[in-house]
Every structure is written in C-alpha cells, then in structure tokens.
Amino acid sequence: AEVGRSRPHESAAAHVAGRAPYTDDLPELAGTLHAALGLSPLAHGVLRAVDLARVRAMPGVVDAFCADAIPGENQCGSLVKDDPILAGGPGATLRHVGQPVYAVVARTREAARRAAALAREVISAETLPPVLDALQAHAAGQYVVPPLKLARGDAAAALAAAPHRVELDFGVGGQEHFYLEGQIAYALPQEQGGMKVLCSTQHPSEMQHLVAHALHCASHAVQVECRRMGGGFGGKESQSALIACVAAVAARRTGRPVKLRLDRDDDFLITGRRHGFRYRLALGHDEEGRVLGAEVVMVANAGHSADLSGPVMTRALCHFDNAYWLPNVAMQGYAARTNTQSNTAFRGFGGPQGAFAIEYALDSVARRLGRDALEVRRANFYGVGERDTTPYGQHVDDNIIAPLVDELAAGCGYAARREAVAAFNAASPVLKKGLALTPLKFGISFNVVHLNQAGALVHVYLDGSVLVNHGGTEMGQGLNTKVAQVVAHELGLPFEAVRVSATDTQKIANTSATAASTGSDLNGKAAQDAARRIRERLAAFAAKRWGGEPQEVLFANGRVVVAGQAMDFAELCNAAYLERVQLWSEGFYATPGLSWDRQTMSGNPFYYFAWGAACSEVLIDTLTGEWRLVRADVLHDVGASLNPALDIGQIEGGFIQGMGWMTMEELVWNPRTGALATHAPSTYKIPTANDVPAEFKVRLYGRPNARDSIHRSKAVGEPPLLLPFSVFFAIRDAVSAAGGHRVDPPLSAPATGEAILAAVQAVRAAA
Ligand code: MTE
Ligand code: LUZ
Ligand code: MOS
Structure with missing residues (x-):
C-alpha cells in the first residue's frame, strides 16, 4: 500500500x-x-x-x-x-x-x-x-491582549493544605526561527x-x-x-x-x-520570534511528589503588537498540564507589550512554554524530595478512566503515556544508566553526567475551532496522471509527499502518477494557515475526499459498462478490475471521459467534535493528543560550562504513520531545534538603545549537525490513532519540539551532581555554557 x-x-x-526553486530563484520578469x-x-x-x-x-x-x-x-x-x-x-x-x-x-x-x-x-x-522587559511591562499593566485565566478546583486551598510546597521563579528565552530562506x-x-x-x-x-x-x-x-x-x-x-x-x-x-x-540581519530586526516566558509558580504536593495544587503566573514577552500572542498564550495555558493530572490549578497568562519585535507562532505555539513550566516544577519537587524525577513524573501521569480530565474540561481518553514511558525506560536502560551516571560522577570531580527522561502530550487542532477546515482539488487527466492541489503549504515537512501518497492510495495508483502543484489562492479559497501541525490531517482528508469522489464516479461508470457492483470495482497498482476484466487506469479514464463523466473533483474536510468557549476557557479544543518521551544523557565540564549530548533515545507517537521516514525526520529535526532553544539560542537586546544585539549567526547560535548526539535512537510508537484521522495517523510537526526538555533537565541533573545533589540548581533556560557555569558555582557555594 x-x-x-x-x-x-x-x-x-x-x-x-x-x-528546487524557492521564490528568489524564479525567473524575474524584465523591468523588475x-x-x-x-x-x-x-x-x-x-x-x-x-x-x-x-x-x-x-x-x-x-x-x-x-x-x-x-x-x-x-x-x-x-x-x-x-x-x-x-x-x-x-x-x-x-x-x-x-x-x-x-x-x-x-x-x-x-x-x-x-x-x-x-x-x-x-x-x-x-x-x-523603551520597555524591553516583559516583567517591567507586566508591572506597568501593559498588555497586547487582555489577561487570560484558566482554573479548576480550589488551588489556593489545596496549596494551603498540602504537606509540601515549592515556590519557583524562572524563565525560558525566545527563539529565532532561522528559516534558511528568509x-x-x-x-x-x-x-x-x-x-x-x-x-x-x-x-x-x-x-x-x-x-x-x-x-x-x-x-x-x-x-x-x-x-x-x-x-x-x-x-x-x-x-x-x-x-x-x-x-x-x-x-x-x-x-x-x-x-x-529581506537581508538576514533585517529579518532578525523586523520580524518576531517565539515568545520568551517568565513564570511565578507555587506548587503543593505530597511525599511522593504528587501535585495537590498549583498556581502559576505566566508572563510572555509579546513585543509591540498582538500578532498571535492571544492564541499562543491560550495554548500555553492548555499545555501547562502536559501529561499530568492536576486536581487543583489556577493559571494566569499575561502577554506583555514591550518595545521589541512582535513575537509570533513558533513550532509548538506556546505549548512548549506551558509544558516547560510544569516540567521545571516537577524536576524541582523531585530534587527537594531526593527522589528520581522520573518517579515523580510517573506518579502524576493522567490516569485511564480516572484522573483524566484536563483543566479546560476535555477528557484525555486516548492516554498511552504510562506504557509508552515504560517501553522507552526499559528500552534505553534508564535504571541501569541512572546507577552508572551516579558511579561516574562519584569518580569524576570535573566532568559530570546527567540523565533525564521527560514525557509529552500535545493537543492536535487549531485552538480556534473554525480554522480546522481544508479544501482540495484533484484533476485526473486522460493519460491517467493526477494533479493535486490543496490548501496546505510545503515548508520542508513533507506535506505534499504525504498528500500525494493519500491520493495515490485512494485511486490505486503508483506514487509517480500523482503530482502536487503550488499552493495557489486561485485554486483553493479561504484556506487556514499550514500550522498547528494539522497540515496532513486536514489537507490529507480533503484530498482523500476529492479522490474518493472521482473513484466512486469511475466505479459507478465501470459497473454500468462492464457489470457488477460499483463497490466491487478494484483499483490497485495503476490497474482497474471490474467484473473479471482488467484494464489500465488510463483506459478507464478515457472510456469514462467519452461518456462525459467528470474526472476532477473538489474535496473538503472539517474536523468533527471541536468546541471552545473563550470566556470560560473550556471545551474540547483538540481532536486528539500526540504523545512521546525522550531520555537524554549529557556530560558537562564544571570548569568551563561546556556540555555535550552523549545519547538520546526517543519513543514518539505518530499513530499509524503515513510515511515513517518523513516522520522520523520531523522528530529528529524537532528534537534538535528544541534543544537549541533550551540550551544555546540566546537573544540579547542592548539595554540602553533597545537594539537587538544578536541579529546574525555570528552572535546567535543555532545547533548544527555537530550537535546531533552520536547515539540518537528515534523509534515510532506504532499504535493507530483512536480517532478517525487520515489513515489513523497523527500529526508530527510540532510535538517533538518538547522532547529535548530531557536535554535541559539532564543538564540540571549534572549541575545538581556538581553540588552533590544538595541543592536545587538555579538554572533557567536557555542553559548556555555561561549559565551552566554560573549554576555550578552557585550549587557548589551553597552545598
Ligand atoms: N519542518 C520543516 N522541515 N520545516 C518547517 O518549517 N515547521 C513546523 C513543522 N515542521 C516546519 C517543519 C511547524 S511550526 C508546523 S506547524 C508544521 O511543520 C506544519 O506542517 P504540518 O502541519 O504539515 O506538519
Ligand atoms: N492556534 C493554534 C492558532 O493552536 N496554532 C496556530 O498555529 C494558530 N494560528 C492561528 C490561530 N490559532
Ligand atoms: Mo506552526 S508554529 O503552528 O506554524
């Protein structure tokens, strides 16, 4: 197939x-x-x-x-x-x-x-x-959209009654997209x-x-x-x-x-990025590290205008739970207006910033209790049939996180490596190792219901070749490949018979952005719908002409079998054309069952969830702050993959891109002039092929989607960006080891070499 x-x-x-021509490569007209x-x-x-x-x-x-x-x-x-x-x-x-x-x-x-x-x-x-700092803007009450609140239960009472309490103040930086084509x-x-x-x-x-x-x-x-x-x-x-x-x-x-x-420097100066966040968080928990109540204030640097900051903050609040059941929770989200570029969508769209906050808190809880962070994480996982409602009221009814994490932990030898890391650290005063395994859950669908629709146009020509157009755009993720596979599958044609052409507003009207990882979910279904209509017309025609039932006509390998007769797909198309059968069709898809109430911040915003987990092992140099990712193991849920090679590529790319955000990409604005100082690759460092760990094992968790998505696959574009939380928390683990695991390291993201060195010095001074 x-x-x-x-x-x-x-x-x-x-x-x-x-x-492969990009916009600047297209021939210029005279007089341009x-x-x-x-x-x-x-x-x-x-x-x-x-x-x-x-x-x-x-x-x-x-x-x-x-x-x-x-x-x-x-x-x-x-x-x-x-x-x-x-x-x-x-x-x-x-x-x-x-x-x-x-x-x-x-x-x-x-x-x-x-x-x-x-x-x-x-x-x-x-x-x-100028106001350059989000907290300064927050103190002045300067926002680009009204503050958002999302709560469930009584967080204040639960916090007051909890036997343990942590209070944290931390942050995460912004991130430049650094698309190769500006x-x-x-x-x-x-x-x-x-x-x-x-x-x-x-x-x-x-x-x-x-x-x-x-x-x-x-x-x-x-x-x-x-x-x-x-x-x-x-x-x-x-x-x-x-x-x-x-x-x-x-x-x-x-x-x-x-x-x-745009020149690259101008692109940095004009356009915005991922929102950096500051968090103030209080969490009440029991002896096992189980969360009883949590209060969090998130302040995002929105920049000078709203852009997509409202929906980004909504997604951040809807991902603070990550994979965890939070019985009592109160969240506040502020999109602070500053005199910087206007921040915008970036892979994960606020989801990573939301989930990072709870991961940071659970890591701290584990360190303070002296427990393995993975045990604390497991103790908080959403349940199956109980403890399964998100703070916004959606039931997590496709929860696979516990078996997925068990499989990854067993497969990568987590327990044995935890011991090996401890033994290594006991014998190594300068170099320290760290290990962390983090889970992810990511909601799939635009968190604005009406955007979850797509259209497609499929033309079948008389030689049996097929041209597809859909509303999605190709940015390297392989959307056109997947859509061509879906159409080829539907018509029983070889892949080469199908060509996907440029996205064009004259072919498909009123499209949604190719975003929220929904490209293949939405456009795959729309293209399948169009192809199915053509196949059904051809089948009806064939049954009428040669006998049998339309649903018994078989389309496979570029051939069609009807009432015991076999012919080329092109032959059938020709015969149908002569009988004036329409050989092209539109298709449409709208994701079912979605709802969202912006007033109460509740509903079913997501068609389903994608899951995954990663285990990372790092080595840090406590004299310089330099570090290396030694090994990473990933188990990621893409449902029944439409194309495993592309999906693994998305997971690897998302992992390394997220690792850059967590560890090396740092934005600096001149505090006096407000000018962005890091506006070129000379001062803004993104990961390269050299940062990919020597051992990088990515596996797909092959369960089909419980929902009727396109061939039971799952979206893969954004969720893997959360996998490298494991790298950040492995670094924290190594820094903690440098202080003999006596203090919780004061280390926010990005964990740059400088920040790691400062944190090592802080834990040693305090220990
Ligand atoms: N992969 C590549 N190679 N290039 C990209 O720009 N964008 C990411 C992800 N993977 C991106 C990528 C983002 S932000 C999204 S939302 C999805 O791809 C969009 O495509 P999809 O919905 O078809 O997965
Ligand atoms: N919601 C979302 C959105 O979840 N992802 C997006 O990319 C998006 N874009 C616009 C509006 N809402
Ligand atoms: Mo992706 S941030 O939804 O374009």
Whole structure:
C-alpha cells in the first residue's frame, strides 16, 4: 500500500541538487524592481518627519514612500488590528528598533539597500523611554491582549493544605526561527488592477486578504502562490504579511514587478520570534511528589503588537498540564507589550512554554524530595478512566503515556544508566553526567475551532496522471509527499502518477494557515475526499459498462478490475471521459467534535493528543560550562504513520531545534538603545549537525490513532519540539551532581555554557 510507506520527500533530490526553486530563484520578469525597508533607529519614539527627497535622490532609486502612500489600510495585523505595515505619519509612535518606517524601490537590490541604510539620517523622531522587559511591562499593566485565566478546583486551598510546597521563579528565552530562506515576496501587477504575489508564506489566503486591504481592492483581484518555503516554523504564518503588502504596494505604485527579499540581519530586526516566558509558580504536593495544587503566573514577552500572542498564550495555558493530572490549578497568562519585535507562532505555539513550566516544577519537587524525577513524573501521569480530565474540561481518553514511558525506560536502560551516571560522577570531580527522561502530550487542532477546515482539488487527466492541489503549504515537512501518497492510495495508483502543484489562492479559497501541525490531517482528508469522489464516479461508470457492483470495482497498482476484466487506469479514464463523466473533483474536510468557549476557557479544543518521551544523557565540564549530548533515545507517537521516514525526520529535526532553544539560542537586546544585539549567526547560535548526539535512537510508537484521522495517523510537526526538555533537565541533573545533589540548581533556560557555569558555582557555594 502507498500509505504507510517510507518515501523520500517529493523534492528531496531537487533540494540537494539545488534544483528546487524557492521564490528568489524564479525567473524575474524584465523591468523588475527591488524594494528595501528603512528601519526605525529608536526602540520607542514619536515620528516627526521622514526626508524622502533625500532617499529619492539616491542613485538607482525609482520610488520611496511612507505609510500615507498605501492606497488602502496601513494594517497587516491578523486577529487584532494593531500592526501597521509602515509606521504611521508624523505623530505616530515608533515601537521598536527595526520597525519599517519607509520603503524604497530601486533598479537593483543593492541600490535599494543603500537608500534604506539612510534611515538613521532621514528619520526625525523624539525619543521616549523603551520597555524591553516583559516583567517591567507586566508591572506597568501593559498588555497586547487582555489577561487570560484558566482554573479548576480550589488551588489556593489545596496549596494551603498540602504537606509540601515549592515556590519557583524562572524563565525560558525566545527563539529565532532561522528559516534558511528568509522572508520574501515578489509582486507582479496583472491586467485590470490585479496583483499576483509569489510569497514564501504558510498562509497564502491571509496574504491575499491583507494585500487586498492594503491595495484597497477585492480579494478576487489578488492571487498569492507559494510552491515551497525554505522553512517556516511558524515565522511565516502571520509575519510574511508585511513583506507581501510592501511588495504589492510598491508594484501598484510603480506598475512594475517588485521583489522584496529581506537581508538576514533585517529579518532578525523586523520580524518576531517565539515568545520568551517568565513564570511565578507555587506548587503543593505530597511525599511522593504528587501535585495537590498549583498556581502559576505566566508572563510572555509579546513585543509591540498582538500578532498571535492571544492564541499562543491560550495554548500555553492548555499545555501547562502536559501529561499530568492536576486536581487543583489556577493559571494566569499575561502577554506583555514591550518595545521589541512582535513575537509570533513558533513550532509548538506556546505549548512548549506551558509544558516547560510544569516540567521545571516537577524536576524541582523531585530534587527537594531526593527522589528520581522520573518517579515523580510517573506518579502524576493522567490516569485511564480516572484522573483524566484536563483543566479546560476535555477528557484525555486516548492516554498511552504510562506504557509508552515504560517501553522507552526499559528500552534505553534508564535504571541501569541512572546507577552508572551516579558511579561516574562519584569518580569524576570535573566532568559530570546527567540523565533525564521527560514525557509529552500535545493537543492536535487549531485552538480556534473554525480554522480546522481544508479544501482540495484533484484533476485526473486522460493519460491517467493526477494533479493535486490543496490548501496546505510545503515548508520542508513533507506535506505534499504525504498528500500525494493519500491520493495515490485512494485511486490505486503508483506514487509517480500523482503530482502536487503550488499552493495557489486561485485554486483553493479561504484556506487556514499550514500550522498547528494539522497540515496532513486536514489537507490529507480533503484530498482523500476529492479522490474518493472521482473513484466512486469511475466505479459507478465501470459497473454500468462492464457489470457488477460499483463497490466491487478494484483499483490497485495503476490497474482497474471490474467484473473479471482488467484494464489500465488510463483506459478507464478515457472510456469514462467519452461518456462525459467528470474526472476532477473538489474535496473538503472539517474536523468533527471541536468546541471552545473563550470566556470560560473550556471545551474540547483538540481532536486528539500526540504523545512521546525522550531520555537524554549529557556530560558537562564544571570548569568551563561546556556540555555535550552523549545519547538520546526517543519513543514518539505518530499513530499509524503515513510515511515513517518523513516522520522520523520531523522528530529528529524537532528534537534538535528544541534543544537549541533550551540550551544555546540566546537573544540579547542592548539595554540602553533597545537594539537587538544578536541579529546574525555570528552572535546567535543555532545547533548544527555537530550537535546531533552520536547515539540518537528515534523509534515510532506504532499504535493507530483512536480517532478517525487520515489513515489513523497523527500529526508530527510540532510535538517533538518538547522532547529535548530531557536535554535541559539532564543538564540540571549534572549541575545538581556538581553540588552533590544538595541543592536545587538555579538554572533557567536557555542553559548556555555561561549559565551552566554560573549554576555550578552557585550549587557548589551553597552545598
Ligand atoms: N519542518 C520543516 N522541515 N520545516 C518547517 O518549517 N515547521 C513546523 C513543522 N515542521 C516546519 C517543519 C511547524 S511550526 C508546523 S506547524 C508544521 O511543520 C506544519 O506542517 P504540518 O502541519 O504539515 O506538519
Ligand atoms: N492556534 C493554534 C492558532 O493552536 N496554532 C496556530 O498555529 C494558530 N494560528 C492561528 C490561530 N490559532
Ligand atoms: Mo506552526 S508554529 O503552528 O506554524
């Protein structure tokens, strides 16, 4: 069967040969101009004037404009309308260093960038004091969306009555997406006021909508297309909009094709990232470390505008439970407004930040009780048939965490290695080892119900070849490969007979972002629906022509068998065509059974949960703070995999990306100017192939999804990002060992070399 087979990514060969065109590789039309953005030099200020005449006088410059030149709305916010494309006119506030203030269009990209670099000289503004820190904004009551609350039971009473109590103050940093292909849009004016935008985006329909508003035209006049992205990771869900809108406005003004491709440093300065979080947490527990009551305040750095911070915080609160039954819990979530880039979706969408908080707390509880952290985690797992309701009221009725963790712990030799690590540490004063095994549960579906829908369009041509279009976008995750497998399976065709074409708003309307890991769940079902309609029409026709029942017509290996007769799929298509049978179809899917009440923060926001666990062993150098991941074992639940090779790739990639967030990626803003100091790979370190552990064993937990998902598979895009919590807690374990396990290490994330060294010194001083 085609489904369930390990296949290389549909573009794998083209990717490695450099023959897979990304937006910037597409042939440019004659007369193409290039845009660049003039950026705010101030973190906070009042705009007085922009000397555009000086910008226009620069060599090669064709046009330069500010917000007042935008024909429609100067707005690229999606949920909340608080995101100007360009800072407004005189009197408008400048909100962060790097905020686009003007656009310049020139004959070459070089010339445009030179004119954009004049920003500091041509922008006049008055300086206001910036707020760079989320806690400072929180203290001032400065938020981008109203605070959120989610509670169940009586947390305060449970805390007061608990025999043990821990109080913690900690945090986790933000994270740059570092997609290999930066933000880019290429706008091409069309006849009669139309605009085509080739754009690297996870959300073509939203780009279409926002470009139409910016141009003050109807959506039908705007076409957005994306064949592939060189990575999105959430960074191109909403924040491709500013780029698309500027390119389209520039193309409208000049009547020429305009390309806007951000330089990497500008991409860092203009676009936002994963939200860094601060936590204040109190947890009451018993002797076994079982949680009796928990109160948590989460403060996220939202940056200067709302963007997706509301839904991100909602997902954070809905993942504070992770895999654990919390009988009494009270959570508060604040999205603090600061003078930094506007933070946005990033793989996990707040879920990792929510789950990290409870994992940190349980780790501390275990250290304070002197128990193995895995035992404390196990004692708190959701039950089966009891202790199984989430704080937001959804029943966890597909819980497999206990057997999954047992299987991983046994398979990776957790107990024996715990002893071996202790023995190693007893004999090694400088190098210390640490070990941790952490579980994950991740809710699958958009936490906004209406977004859980998708459409597809399948064309069968007379030679039996098939073209598929669906609303999802390809960002490297292999969505098109999986959808092609589903369609090939449905029509009994070889994989090669099916081609998936670029995502295009003229083919599928009103699509959701390819996000929340739902790409293959939603678009796979929609494409299957379209293919099934065609197959049923062909079967009905074949039964009528050759006899037998339609449901007995067999489609397999590119052949069709009907009433004892076999023929090629193409032959059947030809015969059906001559009888005027429709050989193409649309398909649609909407996830059933979802509900969410934003007022009470309760309902069934998720169709199902994905589960997983990882065990990591690290080695730290207590003299330098350097560390290495020695070995990692993963057991991850993807239901009945549509494509095990792609799924393992997603798990490995998510693990290493999350490990970067937990340990090495650190953002620093200059406290005086508010400028992001870490805006290039020279100062912002992401993991590389060298950071992959020599022993990296990833296995799939092969149980089919209990829900009727596409071929009983499960979403895989985001959940693995939580696996490397095990790396962070293994580092904490090693630091704790450096202090003889006498104190709970004061070590937040990211656990950089510097932070590890400081924590080692702190535990030794206290011990
Ligand atoms: N994998 C690659 N190679 N590149 C990406 O940009 N994005 C991740 C994940 N895996 C990403 C990726 C994110 S944030 C999401 S939401 C999912 O893929 C989206 O795709 P899917 O829904 O088809 O899994
Ligand atoms: N919810 C969610 C969302 O869970 N994931 C997303 O990516 C998202 N995007 C927009 C709105 N809600
Ligand atoms: Mo992924 S953060 O939902 O794009």
